[in-house]
Amino acid sequence: MNIKKIFKTAQAKHLPIFQFNFSDLSQLKGIINGAKKFKKPFILGTSEGESNFLGLNFAVAIKKEVEKELGFPVILNLDHGKSFDHLKKAIDAGYEMVHFDGSSLPIRENIKITKKVASYAKKRGVLVEGELGFLRGTSEIHREMAKIKVKDMTLPREAQLFVKETGVDALAPVFGNIHGIYKKMPSLDLKRLSMIKSRVGKWVFLVLHGGSGIPSSQIKGAVKKGIVKINLNTEIRLAWRKVLEKSLKDNPQEVAPYKLAPQVIKAIEKVIVKKMKLFYKI
Numbered sequence: 001m002n003i004k005k006i007f008k009t010a011q012a013k014h015l016p017i018f019q020f021n022f023s024d025l026s027q028l029k030g031i032i033n034g035a036k037k038f039k040k041p042f043i044l045g046t047s048e049g050e051s052n053f054l055g056l057n058f059a060v061a062i063k064k065e066v067e068k069e070l071g072f073p074v075i076l077n078l079d080h081g082k083s084f085d086h087l088k089k090a091i092d093a094g095y096e097m098v099h100f101d102g103s104s105l106p107i108r109e110n111i112k113i114t115k116k117v118a119s120y121a122k123k124r125g126v127l128v129e130g131e132l133g134f135l136r137g138t139s140e141i142h143r144e145m146a147k148i149k150v151k152d153m154t155l156p157r158e159a160q161l162f163v164k165e166t167g168v169d170a171l172a173p174v175f176g177n178i179h180g181i182y183k184k185m186p187s188l189d190l191k192r193l194s195m196i197k198s199r200v201g202k203w204v205f206l207v208l209h210g211g212s213g214i215p216s217s218q219i220k221g222a223v224k225k226g227i228v229k230i231n232l233n234t235e236i237r238l239a240w241r242k243v244l245e246k247s248l249k250d251n252p253q254e255v256a257p258y259k260l261a262p263q264v265i266k267a268i269e270k271v272i273v274k275k276m277k278l279f280y281k282i
């Protein structure tokens, strides 16, 4: 499978590739049931925490089975890797894409490690995503308003320097996006996104992190301005928890997980379908 080609086609057609994170079998089944309706390549994401819970080799085996079952490309990405060592292990285990998140580091340090990841990955045909700017928040529900400072956002000229020095295939910029769902969501700075896109060039794919909770019109606007990959985690986690609680409450005597799971799977399937429908037909 040529993953780069999948990204290039997605960019040319303004049809984004979705990344859905999982760490649990009900989540995975919900993702599969939703995504299989569209028959379009998608990404299974695991953060460091999610990948440690699943086990890297186990995650790779799962992805292979999912792909076999669906009959179209499914890409496995290590999301928000915080160290070279973990990403190296993921690449060695068979991940096809890795994201190094050095956004909390000074830019020089971020460039240094991202470059090291990129050079290790490229020799093995693995795609690398870098991150620049300070992406706030965590993948959960927040009671407060989202606060994003202008100084957290990615500077277009720094983005240009970053991609040139590191050789990444993809970049996650900060332009008003945030992890998690907030009482009031910020608006995306699409002008900044356009500027970043023109600086990084045609062949660096831009990634929208924090895809949960952003209004559809803004997601569509971001794709028009150059976003090629959209990450979704919070909305999947939220559906999992909410419906699992209900399922447990509705069936107080039930102890078989597979009998409690169908409602959860259905709810996650709905989340996936709703997002993919913004761009794809069933």
Ligand SMILES: [Zn+2]
Residues within 6 Å of the ligand: 080, 179, 209, 210, 231
């Ligand atoms: Zn993220």
